[in-house]
Amino acid sequence: MYDVNNPLAFIGQLLHVGLTVYLWIIIIGALISWVNPDPYNPVVRFLRRATDPLFIWLRRHVPLIFGGIDFSPIIAIAFIIFLDVSLVPILREQGNILANILIGLGQSLSMLLNFYLIVVIVAAVISFVNPSPYNPIVRILSALTYPVFSWFRRRLPLSFGGIDFTPVLVIALIFLVNTYGAHTLIRMGLNLKLKGGF
Structure with a gap:
């Protein structure tokens, strides 16, 4: 809840609603883009007008296309979650700036790691099952995992008895980074809040 007499808290609530709506617009737009929609469909045109400015800005500053697949929606989702978890509480609480930034960074990193964990497992x-390399889902999974898998395969002998254990190593590393990286940032932020820090 928020105090309507507190303008910053009210702005924070409005920002939370706006970010939530925009988050779903990005998710729906990304899902629709994978099925080659009709570009003249009014819904598709609205989704593109709503998301293209952010995607273009991200592509200009960060290389987000791998294997011919655009991953800017994933980074955009993480960025929106960061804003929702950090900036909105800062406005509501009018303080705890560093604490909320740490929590936002930790939760955004954890979201990306959990997403990649699912990708690696799938x-x-x-x-x-020896899937067709032309399947669009297989192409997306390959574009996401091949750079990481190949990096480890070049440096470590991870195949035994004809079985490649590279995914197992990557999964273990994701758990480690999530536990000692993302969750540590979240705990640091929560501890700062409890101590009434900046």
């Missing part, structure tokens, strides 16, 4: 399971 890619590992699909690899056992």
Whole structure:
């Protein structure tokens, strides 16, 4: 809840609603883009007008296209979650700036790691059924996992008995980074809040 007599808290609530709506617009737009929608459909045109400015800005500053697949929606989702978790509480609480930034960074990082964990698990399971490399889902999974898998394969012997254990190592590393990186940032932020820090 928020105090309507507190203008910053009210602005924070409005920002939260706006970010939530925009988050779903990005998610729906990303899902629709994977099925080659009709570009003249009014819904598709609205989604593109609403998301293209952010996507273009991200692509200009960060290389987000791998294997011909655009991953700017994923970064955009993480960025919106960061704003919702950090900036909105700062406005509501009118303080705890560093604490909320740490929590926002931790939760955004954790979201990205959990997403990649699911991708690695699905890619590992699909690899056992010898899927068609032309399948769009297989292409997306390959574009996401191949750079990481190939980096480890070049440096470590991870195949035993014809089985590639690279996904197992990547999953273990994701758990470690999530536990000692993302969750540590969240705990630091929460501890700062409890101590009434900046």
